[in-house]
Amino acid sequence: MNPHQDATSGHEHDHNDQEVNHWSEAWWKHHGTHQPHSFWTKYVFSQDHKMISKQFLITAIVMGVVAMSLSTFFRLQLGFPGQSFKILEFFLGKWAPDGVMSPDFYLSAITIHGTIMVFFVLTGGLSGTFSNLLIPLQVGARDMASGFLNMLSYWFFLVSSIIMLLSLFVEGGAASSGWTVYPPLSALPQAISGSGLGMTLWLVSMVLFIVSALLGGINYVTTVFNLRTAGMTMWRLPLTVWSFTVTAILGILSFPVLVGCMLLLIFDRGLGTSFYLSDIYMGGQALHYSGGSPILFQHLFWFLGHPEVYIVLLPALGLTSEVISTNARKPIFGYKAMVYSILCIGFLSFIVWGHHMFITGMSPFLGSVFVFTTLLIAIPSAVKVFAYLATLWKANIQLTPAMLCAIGVVSFFISGGITGLILANSALDINLHDTYFVVAHFHIVMGSSAIFGMFAGVYHWFPKMFGKMMNRKLGYAHFWLTIISVYGVFFPMHLIGLSGVPRRYYNNESFAIFDQLNGVNAVISLFAFLGAIAQFIFIFNFFYSIFRGKKATQNPWKSTTLEWTTPVEAYHGNWTGAIPEVHRWPYDYGKPNGKEEDFIPQTLPLEEGEVDAGGH
Amino acid sequence: MTTFLVGLVIILVVIIVARIMRILELTEELCPQDDAQEQQKENNWNAKILLAFLVLMFSYVAYESFNYIKFLLPVSASKEGVISDKMLWINFGVIGIVFVFTQILLFWFGYSYVYKKGKKAFFFTHNNKLEFYWTLIPTIVLLGLIGYGLKVWNDIMLKPAPDNAKVIEIYARQFDFTARYAGNDNKLGYAYYKLIDGTNRLGVDATDVTSHDDILSTELHLPVNQPILLKMRSQDVIHSAYLPEFRVQMNNVPGMTTQFCFTPTITTEEMQKITKNPKFEYIMICNKICGAAHFTMKMHVVVETPEQYNEWLSKQQTFIASMTK
Numbered sequence: 001m002n003p004h005q006d007a008t009s010g011h012e013h014d015h016n017d018q019e020v021n022h023w024s025e026a027w028w029k030h031h032g033t034h035q036p037h038s039f040w041t042k043y044v045f046s047q048d049h050k051m052i053s054k055q056f057l058i059t060a061i062v063m064g065v066v067a068m069s070l071s072t073f074f075r076l077q078l079g080f081p082g083q084s085f086k087i088l089e090f091f092l093g094k095w096a097p098d099g100v101m102s103p104d105f106y107l108s109a110i111t112i113h114g115t116i117m118v119f120f121v122l123t124g125g126l127s128g129t130f131s132n133l134l135i136p137l138q139v140g141a142r143d144m145a146s147g148f149l150n151m152l153s154y155w156f157f158l159v160s161s162i163i164m165l166l167s168l169f170v171e172g173g174a175a176s177s178g179w180t181v182y183p184p185l186s187a188l189p190q191a192i193s194g195s196g197l198g199m200t201l202w203l204v205s206m207v208l209f210i211v212s213a214l215l216g217g218i219n220y221v222t223t224v225f226n227l228r229t230a231g232m233t234m235w236r237l238p239l240t241v242w243s244f245t246v247t248a249i250l251g252i253l254s255f256p257v258l259v260g261c262m263l264l265l266i267f268d269r270g271l272g273t274s275f276y277l278s279d280i281y282m283g284g285q286a287l288h289y290s291g292g293s294p295i296l297f298q299h300l301f302w303f304l305g306h307p308e309v310y311i312v313l314l315p316a317l318g319l320t321s322e323v324i325s326t327n328a329r330k331p332i333f334g335y336k337a338m339v340y341s342i343l344c345i346g347f348l349s350f351i352v353w354g355h356h357m358f359i360t361g362m363s364p365f366l367g368s369v370f371v372f373t374t375l376l377i378a379i380p381s382a383v384k385v386f387a388y389l390a391t392l393w394k395a396n397i398q399l400t401p402a403m404l405c406a407i408g409v410v411s412f413f414i415s416g417g418i419t420g421l422i423l424a425n426s427a428l429d430i431n432l433h434d435t436y437f438v439v440a441h442f443h444i445v446m447g448s449s450a451i452f453g454m455f456a457g458v459y460h461w462f463p464k465m466f467g468k469m470m471n472r473k474l475g476y477a478h479f480w481l482t483i484i485s486v487y488g489v490f491f492p493m494h495l496i497g498l499s500g501v502p503r504r505y506y507n508n509e510s511f512a513i514f515d516q517l518n519g520v521n522a523v524i525s526l527f528a529f530l531g532a533i534a535q536f537i538f539i540f541n542f543f544y545s546i547f548r549g550k551k552a553t554q555n556p557w558k559s560t561t562l563e564w565t566t567p568v569e570a571y572h573g574n575w576t577g578a579i580p581e582v583h584r585w586p587y588d589y590g591k592p593n594g595k596e597e598d599f600i601p602q603t604l605p606l607e608e609g610e611v612d613a614g615g616h
Numbered sequence: 617m618t619t620f621l622v623g624l625v626i627i628l629v630v631i632i633v634a635r636i637m638r639i640l641e642l643t644e645e646l647c648p649q650d651d652a653q654e655q656q657k658e659n660n661w662n663a664k665i666l667l668a669f670l671v672l673m674f675s676y677v678a679y680e681s682f683n684y685i686k687f688l689l690p691v692s693a694s695k696e697g698v699i700s701d702k703m704l705w706i707n708f709g710v711i712g713i714v715f716v717f718t719q720i721l722l723f724w725f726g727y728s729y730v731y732k733k734g735k736k737a738f739f740f741t742h743n744n745k746l747e748f749y750w751t752l753i754p755t756i757v758l759l760g761l762i763g764y765g766l767k768v769w770n771d772i773m774l775k776p777a778p779d780n781a782k783v784i785e786i787y788a789r790q791f792d793f794t795a796r797y798a799g800n801d802n803k804l805g806y807a808y809y810k811l812i813d814g815t816n817r818l819g820v821d822a823t824d825v826t827s828h829d830d831i832l833s834t835e836l837h838l839p840v841n842q843p844i845l846l847k848m849r850s851q852d853v854i855h856s857a858y859l860p861e862f863r864v865q866m867n868n869v870p871g872m873t874t875q876f877c878f879t880p881t882i883t884t885e886e887m888q889k890i891t892k893n894p895k896f897e898y899i900m901i902c903n904k905i906c907g908a909a910h911f912t913m914k915m916h917v918v919v920e921t922p923e924q925y926n927e928w929l930s931k932q933q934t935f936i937a938s939m940t941k
Contacts, residue, residue, distance in 0.1 A: 399726070495680065
């Protein structure tokens with residue numbers, strides 16, 4: 001592809017060799033052809049980023065199925081309260097006597113559903129899969145900076161996943177104080193049955209999860225900053241890599257705070273300290289805790305918790321940018337504005353956490369500051385949305401399943417984002433806080449957008465992962481059923497929230513004013529079941545295509561980025577020859593150059609007189 | 617046994633579906649088609665569905681909203697709620713416009729710029745003027761919304777409670793609320809959790825004279841048009857005292873006191889007429905997950921004329937009387 005490649009690459013790489021000997025070209029020439037042959041080193045204890053990304057993805061799919069099943073179980077209870085369902089009795093056993101879910105299990109189910117979806121599917125699953133797969137491939141590196149740490153990152157993730165699943169089976173049930181585990185409820189086993197062993201396992205699992213996230217994050221950032229191939233300046237990075245990098249930095253800065261937060265909770269639970277507890281009378285006696293503050297926990301938790309929203313969302317938006325540009329056959333509009341928006345969102349995400357706490361008794365003045373910073377985030381978000389729309393304008397769109405999912409992401413990002421304006425407005429939050437309006441908002445903006453971003457990523461990069469194509473028709477069916485069920489489920493929840501219905505209620509029977517909502521709740525549940533069924537289409541398609549899918553070509557989407565210059569068969573080291581060099585930005589789609597092909601790979605040198613449209 | 621059979625059925629179904637897929641693929645291979653042409657066909661019908669989905673989505677949103685209007689909370693029963701409700705609907709107006717406008721563009725572009733062979737997309741990398749305006753306009757709109765929001769927040773939360781505000785404590789525990797009226801001196805007596813026992817459920821200090829005229833009640837009675845200063849405490853875990861009809865909410869946090877000041881403006885009787893529901897009653901509900909019976913935790917709230925209120929209050933026992941009984 002590039003006639004100068006062999007002549008120049010050796011020279012250009014001298015500089016890199018000194019910095020990272022491990023993957024230097026000299027090292028590569030010596031060891032490069034040695035591919036792992038044993039089953040264990042290839043599939044299990046693999047240090048190849050591509051294999052690790054598949055391990056993350058498949059683990060996340062398993063976790064996702066568990067979390068989704070839990071949601072269908074509690075939607076049975078919420079849509080049809082008190083009715084007996086054989087299926088609940090079958091799956092839940094003693095937690096659903098006579099086929100009716102118990103209130104204790106209901107709370108465990110919502111807690112574990114939230115925890116798994118936020119952390120295991122949308123953080124571990126999304127970043128773990130796509131940062132791992134795409135960072136080395138798109139920046140032109142043989143592997144991650146440290147393959148070993150990367151392997152550890154997956155194994156910590158797996159162990160923490162297993163512990164989280166095990167916690168569902170312990171005496172007293174899994175953690176049940178909501179995924180935000182506010183103390184004192186989560187600190188005192190006598191307050192709720194799930195705060196016993198279940199909560200301990202939850203905390204252990206989360207600490208291991210954070211270790212995994214940090215090992216991954218350090219690797220991603222190091223790789224992007226140090227292992228870019230010749231010519232790959234920061235302004236030539238695809239937006240995927242930009243968003244993965246900012247995501248990893250957010251994680252590195254905020255997850256340690258969550259570890260601190262969890263440790264103090266562990267101390268309060270096990271050692272009798274009073275970081276979060278004070279003045280509590282429970283079970284007929286005054287407890288000894290004194291001087292702590294439950295609000296401190298919320299500050300620490302949301303200091304991670306809010307960046308976490310963007311840790312979930314940014315990779316999805318990064319994948320979306322790439323998928324939209326490729327399939328629209330048109331450069332992403334305002335590449336630099338997109339990058340600055342990502343950086344801006346990343347920065348602001350650290351100073352908005354208080355908007356989760358407007359009515360905790362936090363100083364109303366401090367609340368005003370958080371209103372201001374929170375609403376500012378809407379500006380870079382709006383810029384991103386307009387840029388997506390401008391990219392689609394006068395495009396030439398291939399509506400592949402990945403592209404449809406990416407359009408879905410933009411649709412959800414708008415629908416969920418605008419209700420954020422309502423909730424960020426503290427005076428309005430007084431009445432909407434902790435109602436179904438909040439549930440609807442974050443399920444659309446971070447749940448559905450991020451999961452659709454993940455779908456888009458899987459459909460688009462499946463050929464790179466497995467060397468096969470996924471079935472498109474099943475993809476369309478999956479996409480349309482899912483988007484219909486997302487709006488079907490979550491739109492009415494806004495209305496329920498406006499009626500003042502609190503989230504995390506086992507049923508609404510204690511309140512006459514909510515009686516009239518039973519019909520709506522049943523409709524929501526039916527859409528939820530439709531959505532769940534649709535996911536089995538995806539899972540079937542995924543596993544079927546791994547074994548039976550049509551064989552992929554090297555560059556099936558006619559894409560410009562580096563990952564499509566590697567061979568179809570996965571190869572540890574990514575390129576069998578020298579690493580290609582980069583000569584232009586990643587979005588040369590449809591560039592008027594008088595040729596028939598509507599894309600120019602990044603590896604192709606600029607022609608005489610041609611200007612790099614990225615500006616660098 | 618059932619588990620085994622269910623598992624077996626699931627496995628069989630998966631195998632059957634996989635076989636059907638295989639058959640379909642083999643038949644396709646018998647009469648091979650150009651994949652690009654196939655993709656073009658799929659593009660065209662997906663484009664049509666995009667448009668149909670847009671119409672469907674708007675219809676669903678409109679239909680559900682229209683049907684639902686009667687279930688929304690009735691007019692706010694507090695002065696503060698009226699101003700925040702007004703802002704809510706103005707905000708909905710703004711975001712509604714953004715929602716309709718951007719979704720139409722998104723799906724319409726998806727439909728109308730569908731792939732045509734041989735065509736090249738318009739190579740449009742950036743446009744500073746356009747980007748400047750679409751950054752500036754949201755910024756102006758947002759600054760407006762922020763300013764308006766902060767003004768309302770300021771009026772509700774930051775202004776000191778008026779001197780004549782009646783002080784009432786809302787004391788939460790798993791799984792009920794208790795109200796403590798400050799009595800004639802309008803001062804709540806000191807309370808401490810280690811003083812709690814069987815007769816003194818709130819741990820009120822009987823040696824503090826301001827506590828003597830305090831009145832405990834399991835129902836919250838409020839005089840209409842009288843500023844009320846609610847002081848929140850909790851005995852065990854975090855609860856949240858939420859009065860949806862008044863647009864009032866504040867967490868009850870163990871170890872500290874929080875507060876909310878508001879003025880109820882509509883009596884229960886009047887609200888029964890407004891909602892045309894003779895059984896209508898105000899409630900306070902717990903809106904922070906607080907344990908297994910969280911979903912049942914509530915307190916009955918009555919707003920009445922000052923005369924009715926005083927009559928009710930005069931029938932209640934004072935704290936000191938209940939302790940010396």
